Amino acid sequence: MRQHKATRIQVRRHNEQLVLRAVYGGLATNRAALATELNLTKPTISDIVAGLIEEGLLVEEGFGQSTESGGKRPRLLRFLTDSRQVIGVSLTTDLITCVLSNLNGNILLEHHTPLHDKAPEEVFALLVKTINGVIAQLTAPLQCISVGIVATVDQETGTVRHAPRFGWRDVPLAHMLNQQFNTPVHIANSTALAALAQLLYTEDELESLATLLINNSIGVGMAYANMQISGNDIGQLVLLPAMNHTPARTVEQLLSWRNVKARASQLVQEVPDSLLNHQELSYLYIQYAQAQGDVVAEKLMDEISNHIAIICAWLIATQRIQRLTIGGAIANLGDAFLARVIQQTRTLTLADTVDRTEFALNPSANLVTIGTIAQALQKELGIL
């Protein structure tokens, strides 16, 4: 990691974030307590607080109790969660999903645009128009835009190194959006943000979490308690090598939703009275059919869980993971599916290591957008 000598501005910004975090978290809610808690001088704290009050992020409200030695009652400080709003954006091959949030992470509304059949060169223009749709709904000044994308991302520069589905290489997306909207922009890989969302917004205190996010794209993301995140699209990885005249199969060819549907169609031809011979196929419906004893659904669920188990085994064998989640629409396959994944994973790597890992499903469609909000609040205000 490159290190730079901190400038005065950077030091001030860092201290501002410390103050905001302390007030937001209830750790210290007056100037004297902040100075003690953060080990900063009282004049420094007063100066920072004055600046944050002027910016509208803090407000003085009420009085606290005097200290034991008596003296003036301190003025209490409150973080104004509605003073700014944040836009979170999830960009996948099928959909642009945006959320508008206040500074407490409360989602005020969602906004989305489908991307089916859109040429790569149309994607940026559509992204701008979609974000315009959210900006139309702002009821407070915009703090920043935070983006999760199915791509390899250089988080430090906000550059999309490679997004094969959009035909993007070394696209300075953060800079482009910053120029368009005149606001700070943060970019990260989608699955990394999905992992962050699950790590932060859980009742348990976790040291590490890995997530396998499966929709039409498949990604792996990691998040750690120190807020480090990483992730990437793994669709192009070969999961089953070529064998006996059968070509190699990639993760995407086996697990993307469009290919699962194609596989279901294939299997249904052998069993025409299967419940899966149904127009509106979904993972929920596969789960429902499997619970009804449908043989095609049973076989499909077996195949899917076997493929996923291979990825889980590699993750568990190579990473220190406290919790491994399977997210995206595939999580709607339910507990019977998860049990198969765990059972199969135990046969592919050291069973002890698998048994020490917590597995969970997370079918929420909002993992990435929640992660974008978490990223925004952390990077802009340091409050998470």
Place this chain on the structure above:
Amino acid sequence: MSQPRYLDIVTFDAEGAFQTLVVAGVKEMLAQTPYTLRVKALRHAPQSRYSPDKNVHGVIIIANALPDADILALQARDLPVTLVSHQTQLALPSVRFNNAQGISLLVKHLLKDCQRRKIVFIRGIMAQIDAKEREIAFRQELMRHHISIDEMLFLSGEFTPEIASESIHGLLKANTFFDGVLASDYAMAGAIVQLLQSQGVAVPQQVAVVGFGDAQEAEALGITTVSADVQELGRRATRQMLHQMRGIPVYGTTTLSVQLVIRQTSQ
């Protein structure tokens, strides 16, 4: 003297409860702008087509009041268009409620809080996107909770209380067992509660009843609903429209959340 600047709302029925609240929301947002609101109701003149004059600066269309061909004609005149609870293949900015979230809240409440297992679903007008989405979401929630889907329990309602009542009456006459009703709007839910009680069926003890959308009438009748702030829908649609009228290109659908409001019909 400067020309008037109009924002037109096009709706099939300007007097419906839903439409009235949308219009109220739009009116509220326009109060501080130079635009004047006009409401064009097509119900009483279904054969006539909506044709905006040159003083119209934007058009809000409610619930499939105009066919796609007419909407395309508006776009060809560079008129900004925003849709409210409207389904179309056209890529136009729109505002809707999160139907899936609302149905999920209602189904979970009936299954887990009220321990019901045989839930009747009362449909809306199936040509409208809200009605379609609510039914799809209902089916998905049954699957999610491992409840068998019984097609006999999907009944017609057409967002019309009398039709909904009639449907439930038919089920009672056929001695079909059910212990819960989820209606696609609160007005149908209200009519169903009255029908059940008139037939000696205890609500909620024998049948719990819930509906989508909330208003003073739902509160007065004690109906459990998911609260969908329709006036806010109008406000949000206006924000979108004002942005477009400033020449800013807008794409996408804004979806508003709903909240579960538990009252006597399911407690």
